[in-house]
Amino acid sequence: MYMLIGLIPLIQDELHEPEYGHPENSARMKIPLDFLLASDLKADLKILKPEEVKISDILHRIHNPNYLRQVETVADSGGGFLDGDTYVTPGTYRAALGTAAAAVWAVREILTGKEKRIFLAGRPPGHHAEQNFGMGFCIINNTAVAAETAIVEFGLKRVAIIDWDVHHGNGTQHTFYGRDDVLFVSLHRFPFYPGSGASAEKGEGKGRNYTLNIPLPAGSDDEIYLGEFTKRVTPRLIEYRPELIIITSGFDAHTEDPLGGMRVTAEGFGLM
Known part of the structure; x- marks a missing residue:
């Protein structure tokens, strides 16, 4: 139903x-x-x-x-x-x-x-x-x-967070950086505020490789974002098998946002 x-x-x-x-x-x-x-x-x-x-x-x-x-x-x-x-x-x-x-x-x-x-x-x-x-x-x-x-x-053991706000979610990343019960995936403009979110930031200790940062250049559009979902985000989610997915759904990567500097359309957000 x-x-x-x-x-x-x-x-x-x-x-x-x-x-x-x-x-x-x-x-x-x-x-x-x-x-x-x-x-x-x-x-x-x-x-x-x-x-x-x-x-x-x-x-x-x-x-x-x-x-x-x-x-x-x-x-x-x-x-x-x-x-x-x-x-x-x-x-x-x-x-x-x-x-x-x-x-x-x-x-x-x-x-x-x-x-x-x-x-x-x-x-x-x-x-x-x-x-x-x-x-x-x-x-x-x-x-x-x-x-x-x-x-x-x-008692969930595997929660996935996908953050596609144009700015990197530094607070969320740092909260779970040493844990494997949360997979944090972020697609964001880089370099940009707040300065974190480089691809080398992958987690530490038990959380190593449970942070997936996908830094993107200014001007990235639907093709680039959806390509990253196909190549990296979706395969990692399938591998992780989350019991719950939480999306930090900032829309400031939209092509008409005056500050974000990205070119994602409404259709692109819908497909993500």
């Missing part, structure tokens, strides 16, 4: 919105969601509202509690910046917790058989967030939280 794709829209503009024209703002989520829900694709979607869930145990496996307290303190003091790019408003900490909790809830829904696929359209984003600090607009690493939930709560 065909199952609709679950969609969790978490724009959270009432909690997490910059004051000064920052590129990570609610419009970049609201505009595509409005377009999607006005299109024929809406018939394939099922809007989901996550239940409130406790995430502190999982969250502290991904982030240092001292870092989380720092974010909460900055938020409670009226807001500020964690670095030159990463803003915090009075509601940012609650927004970040909400998105991370939605990721946990989504994994539970899938692994208990209630849903087959869920797209979490949430902010603030997460894949740059490291254990001890946020960066690159990212506060809590939602992808890492989701993967850890599958492993800790459901």
